[in-house]
Amino acid sequence: MISPLLILILAGYWKLFEKAGRPGWEALIPVYQLYIMLKLSQRPLWLLLLLAIPGINFIISVGILIDFIKSFGKVGIGQITMSVLLPFVFIPKWGFDKSTRYVGPSASENFREKYRNLDKSPAREWAEAILFAVIAAMVIRGLFMEAFTIPTSSMESSLMVGDFLFVSKINYGARLPMTPIAFPFAHHTMPLTGTKAYWDGIKLPYYRLPGFGEVKKGDVVVFNYPMDADSPFYRPVDKQENYIKRCQGSPGDTLKLEYGQVYVNNQPMPTPPNAEMEYLVHTDGLAGIFSPGTLYDLHLEDVQQYTRADFTVNTTVLSAEKLKSYPHIKTVKPDIKLRGVYDPEVFPHDAHFRWNEDNLGPIIIPRKGWTVKLDSMTMPFYRRAIEVYENNKVQVKGNSILINGSRANSYTFKMDYYWMMGDNRHNSEDSRFWGFVPEDHIVGKAVFVWMSWDTNAPSWCKIRWDRVLRGIN
Missing domain, CATH: 3.30.70.80 (Peptidase S8 propeptide/proteinase inhibitor I9)
Structure with a gap:
């Protein structure tokens, strides 16, 4: 299913292409759409090559959009800003607006004479366009939408290796930066040098803007890999590796697996059809x-x-x-493992619980405000959440449990937690192996695949056309 917002944007592009004398269907073909937009604005076509460079491709895409809408006389800073931040509103608005027309290539000399300050040199115009594109791309990437690729098979065949997808930050509310000093568009490691792309000398508290809703069971979610907080990386939350899995358990749920079947609150969870x-x-x-x-x-x-x-x-x-x-x-x-066959790699890594990846639980998933009794049977489940995710000093001395130096027989959680699993059940490193995902690790909801590339395809065409512009269920 295609996202309604994407449908609005494509409908707007269709009409704008027609206004410029091009067939509207050209707006529906990924990459080719950008090729036509470059031609209509008379920007060099070699810019398409930069789309293959992660980070740079996002800036180039924004720059192409800006030049394209300028070709329709939308040169005001407010119009440019709104086209970038709210394309699902303004692209269709201008597409169906009878007064909006194609006025000529925005990169042409005639266009500059008509719409631009003549004191600006082409180099200055390019510098300003690139600066605006970088800022706009950072805002979009941080608060609205971010592009991801699927590098591993842990979600197959729901999501395939080579899928390029967009992840919405606004569905659950955008998480504000917790490590604000970082190199733009580099997540945690600089390309080529392999050095850190951030400075963790300044850390901000976790805060999330209001969103459209909360994480629901069945959602495909991108989150930061919690185990990156450990050696050898010791990464801050927002700089931990991005993982994508399906939410199988929500805060307060009781979850278990029996012979591969997930049960939540004693009700069987539907298995994804392409799992x-x-x-x-x-x-x-x-x-x-x-x-x-x-x-x-x-x-x-x-x-x-x-x-x-x-x-x-x-x-x-x-x-x-x-x-x-x-x-x-x-x-x-x-090939299902038998109940009682102990796998020490499976959470909570304790021989008292003879669990494996197909048989585990029941486990109560922590929710904000829930108080758990602390003893030798609960500590294997919740110690990491208390100590690492909620930043407490935990000590176990004999039969005594100390939290921040004070003896404790219970603990009240400060955050909600989730249980995430890959759809490729026997080829996924997920909550079955490392436990709960805290709410401050949630990045966003995967909403649709915009391109899919199959490197193993036997034919010359590597594009999986049946997956292009496909919604994620």
Whole structure:
């Protein structure tokens, strides 16, 4: 499903393209749309090459938009600002406004003579445009929308490696910078040098602007990886690595997994239709290794052969059902761990709880204002939240628990927490391994995929057209 805001923007571009004598459908094709906008403003087409550079691509996109709307006579600072900050309002407004017309390429000499101060040199105009684009891009990226890419398979096949998506900051409310002194558009590490892109000598308290709503179960959420607070990185919250997972548990929920099925408050949670997991494949011994075509068509990953007749593969339920119909395939069934088989890597990393990635819980997810009794059975679950996320000094001396030097038998949480899991259940590092995600780590909600690139596609065209401009459910 395409975002309603994106539909408004595309409808506006369609009408503006038509006003400039171009077919409206050209506005719907990613990248090609920007190519046409450059032609209409007479800016150099080589700027498209800069779209491949992270961070720079955002500035270039904003600059192309500014030049484009100037070509329709929108040269006022207020008009430029609103087109960048509220494109879903002003792009369709001007597109359907009968008085708005294409007045010529904004980069042409005739346009400058008509609309610009003649004392400004082209170099000064470019410098001002770049400065405005940087500032506008930083505001948009920090408060409204940010572009992300999917680098790993932990959310497949809901989100694919090579998906380029937009994450909304306004759905949950934008989080104001907590580490304000940082290099623009570099998250935590400088490109090329590999040095820190921020200075943590100044830290601001956590504050979030009002949003449209709260994180809900089933939302696909981008958040900061909580374990980056530890060695070797010791990163501030807003400079920790960005992760993307699906929210499976909200503050105050009781969550458990039984043979891979998630239950929240004793109710089964729906499994995402494109979720993946590991399957045991038993053949008649004549199948051999799967062909490249079969691997690609059924999206079979991490294929491991254990005997002549037995394999494990990672794939979706739908692909597993299709695989059953293939010649030589005897059985295909989920590779689910048994209850009681202890995995020390699974949260809370305590042998008293003989849990694994398919069987764990019940766990109560902390919420703001909830008071938990502290003892040897609850401390494995909540010590990190109390100590690391809520900045308390915790000591355990024998049977006594001290918080900030005072003996404590209970603790009241200051923040809400969430339980996040990847849709690729047997190939995801998530809350099953490191526990809760605090509310101050939430970055935003993934809303739609604007481009998808499949490097493994057998054809020359690597674009997954069925995923372009696709909403995220």
